[in-house]
Amino acid sequence: RKERFENGSISFETEEIKFNLDEKGKPLNVFVKERKDSNKMIEDFMLLANKKVAEFVYNRKKQPPKDTMVYRVHEAPDQDKLDQFASFAKRFGYNVNVYSDISKEINKLAEQTEGKIEHDVLQQLAIRSMSKAKYTTEPLEHFGLGFKHYSHFTSPIRRYPDMMAHRLIERYLHGKNSADVTEYEEKCKHASDMERRAANAERL
Numbered sequence: 068r069k070e071r072f073e074n075g076s077i078s079f080e081t082e083e084i085k086f087n088l089d090e091k092g093k094p095l096n097v098f099v100k101e102r103k104d105s106n107k108m109i110e111d112f113m114l115l116a117n118k119k120v121a122e123f124v125y126n127r128k129k130q131p132p133k134d135t136m137v138y139r140v141h142e143a144p145d146q147d148k149l150d151q152f153a154s155f156a157k158r159f160g161y162n163v164n165v166y167s168d169i170s171k172e173i174n175k176l177a178e179q180t181e182g183k184i185e186h187d188v189l190q191q192l193a194i195r196s197m198s199k200a201k202y203t204t205e206p207l208e209h210f211g212l213g214f215k216h217y218s219h220f221t222s223p224i225r226r227y228p229d230m231m232a233h234r235l236i237e238r239y240l241h242g243k244n245s246a247d248v249t250e251y252e253e254k255c256k257h258a259s260d261m262e263r264r265a266a267n268a269e270r271l
Contacts, residue, residue: 068111075170075213078177079194113221114212120232121218125206127239133206134239135246137231137255139219140207141200144169152196159185170213199263202228202255204248228258 072078083100117139124136149165156163161179163172173193180186197211202219209217220236223229231254235246 068107071111071114071213072174075168075210077170077193077197077211077213078174079190079211080177117218117220118212118214118216120220120236121206121214121216124218124236124239125216132245132248134235135204135248135251136206136235137202137204137218137228137251138206139200139209139217139228140203140205141209141211141217142198142207143210144197148196152192155192156189159189161189170210201259202262203259204252204255228255231255231258 080102083102084097085100086097087095089095121136121138124134127134146165149169153163153165156176159180161176163176165172176189176193177186180189200209200211206216208215218232219226219229220232221229223233231251235251238246
């Protein structure tokens with residue numbers, strides 16, 4: 068985790084809200100789920116597994132074209148959105164230099180606001196100032212994690228892109244040629260579109 072943050076990973080700590088329900092599904096109360104060190108450790112191992120799987124496929128071939136893979140990519144944020152975020156943070160008395168190393172600046176802000184009432188709102192706005200992550204066959208970086216190559220591999224039960232990654236890895240471990248990049252790019256675009264629709268539905 069220390070190495071990840073040193074290499075540019077951004078720390079986005081947000082609270083997860085849970086509900087206690089009765090036997091009929093009626094909400095009784097609401098509470099904040101505690102994130103323990105064991106939860107963070109599991110998350111760290113999942114991130115590492117996803118990173119290593121992406122690197123494994125990318126490094127199989129030294130020369131292009133590389134083997135087709137489903138990557139989870141996150142481009143650098145838009146400067147206008149960062150300027151708006153810095154302006155909002157300034158109203159709370161925090162100076163965020165968005166023309167410097169933005170990863171370090173956001174991590175520094177998270178440390179400064181830890182335990183304060185404005186922490187959550189600034190974390191949410193920082194997240195919204197970032198570019199949207201997406202699935203693609205292009206081996207681009209994941210800005211938010213500070214990883215050169217990253218895939219989604221650890222949740223095939225709930226995410227179809229993870230299943231695609233599993234199928235591609237199995238294909239390559241059996242010595243088969245690279246999968247059709249056009250076919251997988253279409254699937255990646257569809258998965259990204261569905262993810263955005265689901266996120267928008269959650270906010271309604």
